[in-house]
Amino acid sequence: MSTEQDFYAAPGDTSQGRVFTVTGQDWESITQDIDESAEERIVVNMGPQHPSTHGVLRLILELEGETVTEARCGIGYLHTGIEKNMEYRSWVQGTTFCTRMDYLSPFYNEAAYVLGVERLLDIEDDIPEKAQVMRVLLMELNRMSSHLVAIATGGMEIGALTVMTIGFRERELVLDLFELITGLRMNHAFFRPGGVAQDLPPGALDEIRDFITLMKKRLPEYADLCNANPIFKGRLVDVGHLDLAGCIALGITGPVLRSTGYAWDLRKTQPYSGYEDYDFEVQTWDTCDSYGRFRIRLNEMWESLKIVEQAADRLAGLEGAPVMVGDKKIAWPSQLAIGSDGMGNSMDHIRHIMGESMEALIHHFKLVTEGFRVPAGQAYVPIESPRGELGAHVVSDGGTRPFRAHFRDPSFTNLQATSVMSEGGMVSDVIVAIASIDPVMGGVDR
Numbered sequence: 001m002s003t004e005q006d007f008y009a010a011p012g013d014t015s016q017g018r019v020f021t022v023t024g025q026d027w028e029s030i031t032q033d034i035d036e037s038a039e040e041r042i043v044v045n046m047g048p049q050h051p052s053t054h055g056v057l058r059l060i061l062e063l064e065g066e067t068v069t070e071a072r073c074g075i076g077y078l079h080t081g082i083e084k085n086m087e088y089r090s091w092v093q094g095t096t097f098c099t100r101m102d103y104l105s106p107f108y109n110e111a112a113y114v115l116g117v118e119r120l121l122d123i124e125d126d127i128p129e130k131a132q133v134m135r136v137l138l139m140e141l142n143r144m145s146s147h148l149v150a151i152a153t154g155g156m157e158i159g160a161l162t163v164m165t166i167g168f169r170e171r172e173l174v175l176d177l178f179e180l181i182t183g184l185r186m187n188h189a190f191f192r193p194g195g196v197a198q199d200l201p202p203g204a205l206d207e208i209r210d211f212i213t214l215m216k217k218r219l220p221e222y223a224d225l226c227n228a229n230p231i232f233k234g235r236l237v238d239v240g241h242l243d244l245a246g247c248i249a250l251g252i253t254g255p256v257l258r259s260t261g262y263a264w265d266l267r268k269t270q271p272y273s274g275y276e277d278y279d280f281e282v283q284t285w286d287t288c289d290s291y292g293r294f295r296i297r298l299n300e301m302w303e304s305l306k307i308v309e310q311a312a313d314r315l316a317g318l319e320g321a322p323v324m325v326g327d328k329k330i331a332w333p334s335q336l337a338i339g340s341d342g343m344g345n346s347m348d349h350i351r352h353i354m355g356e357s358m359e360a361l362i363h364h365f366k367l368v369t370e371g372f373r374v375p376a377g378q379a380y381v382p383i384e385s386p387r388g389e390l391g392a393h394v395v396s397d398g399g400t401r402p403f404r405a406h407f408r409d410p411s412f413t414n415l416q417a418t419s420v421m422s423e424g425g426m427v428s429d430v431i432v433a434i435a436s437i438d439p440v441m442g443g444v445d446r
Helices: 027-031 082-086 094-098 106-121 129-157 161-182 204-227 230-236 244-250 290-316 347-355 358-369 410-414 417-422 427-437 441-445
Strands: 018-021 042-046 058-064 067-074 377-385 388-396 404-408
Touching: 058 427, 067 417, 067 427, 082 094, 082 404, 094 106, 094 404, 106 129, 106 377, 106 388, 106 404, 129 161, 129 204, 129 290, 129 427, 161 204, 204 290, 230 290, 230 427, 244 417, 290 427, 347 358, 388 410, 404 410, 410 441, 417 427
Parallel strands: 018 042
Antiparallel strands: 042 058, 058 067, 377 388, 388 404
């Protein structure tokens, strides 16, 4: 097989006619020597290095003038083998891998996987209330940070640079909270089978409440800048159109689906982690276009803020409550406590296993190095990520490692809409359509 074969086009497709690769110059300088004949076909490679393709996504565009006649996606440039690697690690270590898939919403990757493992272990009803509330709190903060990136980068791509700068300004505040609670800004591996890795640190609830107060002042800025802005609406209204029938046919979920007016949100339709106990509304729009998806993300941040506020109030009444199941054959690692070196195991735990109980030391060693066994079986658990339905299909053969772990990533599924959203529109509209899908290539390629 020729090493130069293009798997996304027939052998002659990109060698007949003229092929142009866009590297940032003016469109006129690219097309000035092109014959005006309507039969002349231009193939343009946009990406995988293009700043407006949300990562290493390659778009193969066939053009007549500036009108897109065909659009295809080329993916696989960020393939990491995460799912395969998980087969060689313990069930707990799997969270360290899957959190890195969709790197803008790591807590959702962890949640889908961990909920699947807990279903196989049959401990879904044993998860401590505080761990469930902390998961909801972190996921909704993560929804806000993810939507902020979607709105910020989408604004940057159409020249609304103020939207970009304030979007990343607010996202930094969310990442500061993540760092305070988990120790890391991203790739946390904080959700574990049985609960979460550790309790909230002192002062965390005060920081969260300060953030809520500040965001209630900051979020209206996006509406003021964009909602009725004629230039912004001119770029987004009726661009990237995809109706309900198209979404259902392609399996599209998330804001793209809800922009058709269909209120499908797994937090309401198939609740998990106690979402049925929170007061919030599913946000929809009825325009089926990029503008509607922007408005949905903006409104969803308000709803997430409501959930975060409710979760913070609940956590205030759970001071000292456990955050991991009581079964010591599953509950790993021991609770961490920050020491003089900035990190370390709980000194009480170290004192116990090193100085009092040989059996406890043996158990700790086995649990950390080998891991616990999960009964044979399989489970699929879907959750509502910022981009749509994120599902984890986990399979166990009864061992200490996943036999198979496969994820239904919404970015991968939603990218199918690229062609139907873009064909018939202008080249500039492709950028807006892709931004309205909000794909993250780490989740697409895995």
